[in-house]
Amino acid sequence: MESILNIATELLLLLFLIITFVQSAMDKMLDWKGNVSWLEGHFKETPFRNRVPLLLATVLITEIVAGILCLVGFYMLCTGGENTLALAGAVVACLALLMLLLGQRIAKDYDGARTIAIYFIPTVFLVFLLQ
Template sequence: MDHLITNATELLLLLFLIITFVQSALDKMLDWKGNVVWLKGHFKNTLFQNQVPLLLITVLITELAAGVLCLLGMFMLIAEGGKTIAMAGAVLACILLLMLLLGQRIAKDYDGARTIAIYFIPTVFLVFLLQ
């Protein structure tokens, strides 16, 4: 119980990332074709236009990995105060968000890029707290 109170901010941020990335991964798995079609339009006339399925599977795998690491890290943080797995999840989440930011910038979707930046701020803060 001490770890729950001592690490409340970290746990809330981990839960934020778990919800964000697991839900996003599930959406991609449940509506793969819809996502591919939408993203092909989104990346039309960019260097990513012919890479959409490969990039989407890369994002999906990274989202699942980040979500699972954050989930395991949350349990480890509660159980024994261990931060290593949570840190790995948070760092992977930062890398994922940077990947998504790059895609939005290349697609010239500046509003989408701004949204990614909003997610990036608490994720970097989590990395800071877990150090």
């Protein structure tokens, strides 16, 4: 139990990312049409306007990969102290957040971009802790 307490911060941050990305991916899959419709309006005045389904699919795949890597990494960190997959998950999560940030900035949704930045801070911190 002592070893798990030594990595409590890493485990809590991984749980944060698992919840964030698994829920986000599930939302996209369960309401694909609603998400595409909303995003088409969000990006109607941007260069992304004709690529919304492709871009949404790219983000969805990245979120699924991040969530799975974080989940498996959480398990591996708990059971054997191995952090390679947890680190990979955190890095992929950073990439997903950077994609989302780019979209918000292109759409000139600065409040949305600020929200993404709030998620990015603990994610980068996790990358730092796992290196």
